Amino acid sequence: MVIGGSRDLPNRLWLSRSSDLFNFDLGTGLDDEGIEFAILSDQVNAVRAVFSGRHLQVFTSGAEWMVTGDPLTPGNVQLRWQTQIGSPPDKTVPPRDADGATLFVPRNGPELREFLFTDIEQAYQATDLATLAQHLIDVPIDQDFDISSRLFFMVMENGNMATLTIFRSEQVTAWSLQETTGSFRSVAMVGNTPYFLVSRTGGIYIEALGATLNVDSSLTGTTGTPKTTWSGLDHLEGATVTILADGAEHAVKTVNAGAIILDEPASDVQIGLAYTHKIEPLPPAIQTAQGDSQGGKLRPVSITLRLQDTAVLRLDSGRGLINVPFKGFGNALLDSPPQPFTGDKTVRALGWRRDGTKPLWRIEQSTPLPFTLLSVTTEISING
Numbered sequence: 001m002v003i004g005g006s007r008d009l010p011n012r013l014w015l016s017r018s019s020d021l022f023n024f025d026l027g028t029g030l031d032d033e034g035i036e037f038a039i040l041s042d043q044v045n046a047v048r049a050v051f052s053g054r055h056l057q058v059f060t061s062g063a064e065w066m067v068t069g070d071p072l073t074p075g076n077v078q079l080r081w082q083t084q085i086g087s088p089p090d091k092t093v094p095p096r097d098a099d100g101a102t103l104f105v106p107r108n109g110p111e112l113r114e115f116l117f118t119d120i121e122q123a124y125q126a127t128d129l130a131t132l133a134q135h136l137i138d139v140p141i142d143q144d145f146d147i148s149s150r151l152f153f154m155v156m157e158n159g160n161m162a163t164l165t166i167f168r169s170e171q172v173t174a175w176s177l178q179e180t181t182g183s184f185r186s187v188a189m190v191g192n193t194p195y196f197l198v199s200r201t202g203g204i205y206i207e208a209l210g211a212t213l214n215v216d217s218s219l220t221g222t223t224g225t226p227k228t229t230w231s232g233l234d235h236l237e238g239a240t241v242t243i244l245a246d247g248a249e250h251a252v253k254t255v256n257a258g259a260i261i262l263d264e265p266a267s268d269v270q271i272g273l274a275y276t277h278k279i280e281p282l283p284p285a286i287q288t289a290q291g292d293s294q295g296g297k298l299r300p301v302s303i304t305l306r307l308q309d310t311a312v313l314r315l316d317s318g319r320g321l322i323n324v325p326f327k328g329f330g331n332a333l334l335d336s337p338p339q340p341f342t343g344d345k346t347v348r349a350l351g352w353r354r355d356g357t358k359p360l361w362r363i364e365q366s367t368p369l370p371f372t373l374l375s376v377t378t379e380i381s382i383n384g
Contacts, residue, residue, distance in 0.1 A: 001015070002050050002056065004050040010044065011047060013058065014034070015077075039060060045063055045086075046061045048089070048092055051095045061086055062084065083115070083126040085107070086106060087106065087107055101114045101116040105140045106126075110135075111137070112137065112164070114128075133175035138158050139157035139158070140154045141155055144194065159180075159199070161184045180273075180275070181201075182200035183199045193209070200217065216272050217273050221271075229259055229261050231258055236271075237255050237258060238255060239273065243269060245266035248337040248338065249369065250263070251263060276364060276366040277364070297352050297382070299352045300318065300378055301381055302346055302349060303377075306343070307374065308372040311337075313371070321364060338369060
């Protein structure tokens, strides 16, 4: 067991005896006895976190260190300074492992640092993963990593949450912002399920993130006999809720006495708060024989979206948001929920764009139905 820092000795580390986690007796310095030492440099660096990675990593208020020794004993323990970034001195945001790299919050600026050992230099480096997403980071207070979905969650002091999709081997780092009715306060992984502490009107709740759920702060229910009255919604008392009944969107209702009454009976429901997802591309920058296209006239000719198990698509290609149909009328259309679509959907676009800072298209919708966007290919005409 490793303990770093105390009130009176903020720059000191204590390591317990081998196989005796609560025994820190130093003894006479034998190999299996406890270890105690201070982190000494040109300033007092208070220990903010210790992390077991490739080495014992120590994060202090002014720098990052590694503790080595093979094996780690009182006689061969070595402390080596690595980087001089520093961690927040007023709070502890736990570092997390992501495919061998330790992600930690630095003390200065809206950043997320990747503490990674490089074989060439035989030392750690701390690169910033949020260079292009600093506007999403506002005083992180908690974080955790979902390895199954490759999502790194950062809860902010303002109640929002920034989420980083990270594939280190493919050098993919993609940021997004999550906002909810209320505020996020904490995050923790339990198995493969992310749990969030969320403050809403009426209390603080523990909520799980589910891939099959299409509404926020939701409850699901099933019954053998279809019914119109569904109760158990006390946490949403007085709220206007979105309803998915038997796989189809239902008219919104207001929760009264912890219950709602549907217009038609249903045997399977999801009931909760609506949320809107928004997707926009970066402005295009295309190299041509005449130079860069930025600042010139652009006309999107067509937009091809590759979708997976998607039931609804609301797209703005220059004429405002419109619902894009997937199929025409057929025999199985009525009295059944929308069938999910998988494949490519091409939408023609009209009009020239003279502002090179605006996105060429936008997806925005709050319909509680499945939506998965895999890729987008845009055909563009430049300067006529």
